[in-house]
Amino acid sequence: MLYIEDIEYFDLVVIVNGCEVCRRVPTHQRLLDFLRDDLRLTGTKEVCGEGECGACTVILNGETVNSCLILAVEAHGSEIMTIEGLSHGQNLTDLQQAFIEKHSVQCGYCIPGMVLSAEQLEHEQAQPDREIIKQGLAGNICRCTGYHKIIDAVEQKGDR
Amino acid sequence: MKYYRPVSEPELLDLLGTLDQSNYTLLAGGTDLMPRFESGMELPLHLVDLKGIDCFSGINDRGDNIEIGSLTTIDALRKSDLIHQSFQALWQATDQFAATQIRNRATIGGNICNASPAGDTLPPLYAYQAQVRIIGPAGERQVPIADFISGPGKTALNPSEILFSVILPKAAGFSTFYKLGLRQAMAVSVINFAVVAVVDREKKVFNKLTIAAGSVAPTVKYLNKLAGALQNNGNGIDGIIDLVDQDISPIDDIRATAAYRRKALKNILAFTLKELVNKR
Ligand SMILES: Cc1cc2nc3c(=O)[nH]c(=O)nc-3n(C[C@H](O)[C@H](O)[C@H](O)COP(=O)(O)OP(=O)(O)OC[C@H]3O[C@@H](n4cnc5c(N)ncnc54)[C@H](O)[C@@H]3O)c2cc1C
Ligand code: FES
Ligand code: FES
Numbered sequence: 001m002l003y004i005e006d007i008e009y010f011d012l013v014v015i016v017n018g019c020e021v022c023r024r025v026p027t028h029q030r031l032l033d034f035l036r037d038d039l040r041l042t043g044t045k046e047v048c049g050e051g052e053c054g055a056c057t058v059i060l061n062g063e064t065v066n067s068c069l070i071l072a073v074e075a076h077g078s079e080i081m082t083i084e085g086l087s088h089g090q091n092l093t094d095l096q097q098a099f100i101e102k103h104s105v106q107c108g109y110c111i112p113g114m115v116l117s118a119e120q121l122e123h124e125q126a127q128p129d130r131e132i133i134k135q136g137l138a139g140n141i142c143r144c145t146g147y148h149k150i151i152d153a154v155e156q157k158g159d160r
Numbered sequence: 161m162k163y164y165r166p167v168s169e170p171e172l173l174d175l176l177g178t179l180d181q182s183n184y185t186l187l188a189g190g191t192d193l194m195p196r197f198e199s200g201m202e203l204p205l206h207l208v209d210l211k212g213i214d215c216f217s218g219i220n221d222r223g224d225n226i227e228i229g230s231l232t233t234i235d236a237l238r239k240s241d242l243i244h245q246s247f248q249a250l251w252q253a254t255d256q257f258a259a260t261q262i263r264n265r266a267t268i269g270g271n272i273c274n275a276s277p278a279g280d281t282l283p284p285l286y287a288y289q290a291q292v293r294i295i296g297p298a299g300e301r302q303v304p305i306a307d308f309i310s311g312p313g314k315t316a317l318n319p320s321e322i323l324f325s326v327i328l329p330k331a332a333g334f335s336t337f338y339k340l341g342l343r344q345a346m347a348v349s350v351i352n353f354a355v356v357a358v359v360d361r362e363k364k365v366f367n368k369l370t371i372a373a374g375s376v377a378p379t380v381k382y383l384n385k386l387a388g389a390l391q392n393n394g395n396g397i398d399g400i401i402d403l404v405d406q407d408i409s410p411i412d413d414i415r416a417t418a419a420y421r422r423k424a425l426k427n428i429l430a431f432t433l434k435e436l437v438n439k440r
Contacts, residue, residue, distance in 0.1 A: 008162050027163040028203055030194075050195040051262055052346060063235075063264040069194040070265070073163045074187075074209060117260065138345030139259030 010073045016041070017085025025072045032056045034072035035082060043083035043112045047141075054140035057113035058082050064120045066139075083112035086119065095119055098153040106144035114140045118154045130155060161203045165212040169295065172213060172322065177297060179206050181319040186210055188231055189265035191258075192274045216269075216324070219243065224330055227293070230269025230323045234281075238263060247328060249284035249335035249354040256280065256339045259346055269323045275309045278375045282309070283354035284337055286372035286380045288328045296321035311378050333358040333368055338432060340424055342415060350416045351375045351425045353383075357436055364437050365394040371429070376408040376421055383407045383429075394437035401430045 008027045013020065016039060025034055035041045035058065045055040049068045056067040059081040086093055092100075095118055105111050114137060121128055121136035128136060133154045134147075142150065166172040176184070184206035187193060197203055210216055216231035219240050226242060237243050238254040257263055257280050271281045272292065282305070290305045297320050305326070308316050317323065335356045341347025352375060358368035369390050371383040385403040410421040 010163055027161050027207070028197075049198055051191060051258075054259075054261060057261055064261045065264055066261045068198075069190055069262075071163070071190070071194075071207075074190070074211070076165070120260070135345070136260060139261045 010076070012072055012076050014072075014075050014077070015079040017081055027071065027073050029072045030068055031058070031060075031070040031072045031075050031080075032067040035067060035080075041082045041084050045109055045112060047109065052141070053110070054113040054117065055110055057116045057140065059116055059120060064117050064139075081116075083116060086115065093119065095122065095154065095157045098157040099150070102149050102153040102156060104145060104149040104153040110140060110142040110144075114142065114150060118150075118157075121154070122157065128154070162206050163209065164206065165209040167212045167214075169213060169215060172208070172210070173295070173297060173320075175208065176320045176322075179208075184208055186273075186322065188267040188270040188273075189233065191262050191266040192270055210269075210322070217267075222327075225327050226330060227325050227327050228268055229325050230272070231267050232269075233264060234258075234266045234268065234271075235260070235263040237268060237281075246330060247284070247288065247332075247335065249287060249337035249356065250281060250328075252337035253280040253284050253339070253352075253354070256337075256341075262346075268326060272305070272308070272326065273315055273317070273323055275311070275313050275315050275379070277312055277378055277380065278349045278352065279380075280337075280339060280349060280352055280374075282380045283352050283372040283374045284335065285326060285328070286382065287335060287354040287356040287370045288332050289370070290329075291327045293324045293327060294321050295324045300324070302327070306380075306382070309379050332356045334436070336432065336436070338428055340428065348415065349375050351410075351421050351428075353425065353429060355429075355432060355436065359394075359437055359439070361439075363394070365392050366390045366437060367392065373404075373408065373425060373429075376410040376425055378409075381407050386429075390433070397430050397433050397437075401426045404429065 009024050010027050012025045013022050035044050047053045047055040051066045051069045057064050058067045061078050117137050117140050133151050166175050185204040187207055187209045217229040220227045234254045234257045243251045268281055271279045285305050291302050292308045293302050333356050337354045339352040340350045353373040356370045360367050369387045371387050372380050374380045383404055385406045389400050404426050410418040412418050
């Protein structure tokens with residue numbers, strides 16, 4: 001949370017995972033903190049807080065963004081999808097299933113962001129090759145897996 | 161901090177007229193501003209978001225020129241056929257810029273106004289002899305990009321002025337961009353440069369050559385000594401590459417030493433120029 005002395009508020013209206021949400025938020029609140037603290041959508045993670053790691057990735061009006069670099073007020077009037085909005089209940093997407101089958105997850109901290117970036121990549125390009133997958137996931141850092149199994153999962157999903 | 165999102169240019173100018181210049185900050189993609197706020201920089205009293213004004217973004221064909229709105233994102237430039245076909249160096253700079261999430265937010269105007277010596281769109285813009293279009297309460301003016309940026313983080317914007325767009329003359333010639341970072345993605349440039357050239361393929365000489373390099377001085381620098389020596393010439397590039405030294409003043413920092421920057425720039429530039437002039 002950014003520090004500020006004179007707090008001003010803003011009546012925010014956003015669509016989060018398909019539901020309209022109206023909340024009064026401090027103007028200096030980051031979208032990341034709004035999602036995690038106010039809406040309790042804690043699938044979106046914070047690691048670096050400066051745009052380097054991608055753990056806080058969400059989809060804003062159809063584009064992946066780092067929610068740590070955006071104020072909640074900037075999202076006013078927008079549609080946001082977080083990792084919680086991706087699956088339908090227990091029905092995982094093919095890509096999420098592929099992450100499980102390929103054992104692509106270790107500690108899991110990077111995975112929500114990784115999955116959203118991969119979903120977005122596949123949305124733009126039906127069968128990305130490994131090089132394109134690497135470029136598409138370049139904004140997401142993983143400190144556990146060494147990436148190979150993550151790329152395997154995205155590649156396998158593309159093959160289906 | 162009060163947040164504003166004007167939706168038209170007149171509304172923006174009216175708003176800025178009512179605010180005390182020292183108290184507000186303009187917000188584009190926020191990819192430079194937000195990390196600064198997060199590392200403790202004091203927040204402004206007023207934050208004016210430019211993203212609500214449609215005429216600030218877009219790439220427009222204006223006959224002899226193209227005009228790029230300051231709020232155009234790096235990703236939009238990267239996906240533009242016009243940029244890809246006619247402004248290769250700029251396209252390459254956007255393709256090697258950070259990664260998807262940042263490219264989706266970061267704007268060309270933010271990159272220019274941030275005026276970092278390492279800004280990746282800057283060497284191409286300098287090499288194309290781009291002009292920036294500025295709007296403000298006193299009307300509109302246009303200046304060459306090299307006059308607009310005066311030092312790290314410093315620009316020629318007066319109080320209440322806004323960068324509206326950047327204008328690139330078409331038919332500049334063939335262009336190419338090179339970025340040396342410490343890794344492939346998400347890297348701040350250790351050096352970067354752009355070359356715009358018209359080459360006589362028969363004689364293997366440069367008819368026209370402009371070179372602009374970044375991260376080797378407080379602002380992007382034209383390498384005019386070397387480019388001048390290669391005018392109507394294409395031979396012995398290795399022998400005259402040291403002319404580069406006369407136009408640059410790199411420093412040591414956490415990413416590289418000054419000596420490394422000099423050497424890397426000269427080696428990669430010599431290689432690039434030789435390829436250009438000898439290409440069939
Ligand atoms: C993880 C990460 C990776 C990055 N990688 C790169 C990279 O590879 N290459 C690179 O060059 N940069 C990189 N950057 C830096 C940054 O993304 C760019 O400089 C970007 O272009 C800034 O644009 P913005 O729209 O986000 O600017 P903002 O942060 O919104 O604004 C930057 C400054 O410009 C001012 N400003 C913005 N628009 C206007 C306008 N129209 N008129 C007047 N003033 C204006 C703002 O007030 C502010 O002072 C990176 C940043 C991060 C966080
Ligand atoms: S927490 Fe946002 S990019 Fe790292
Ligand atoms: S699985 Fe641990 S950081 Fe990626």
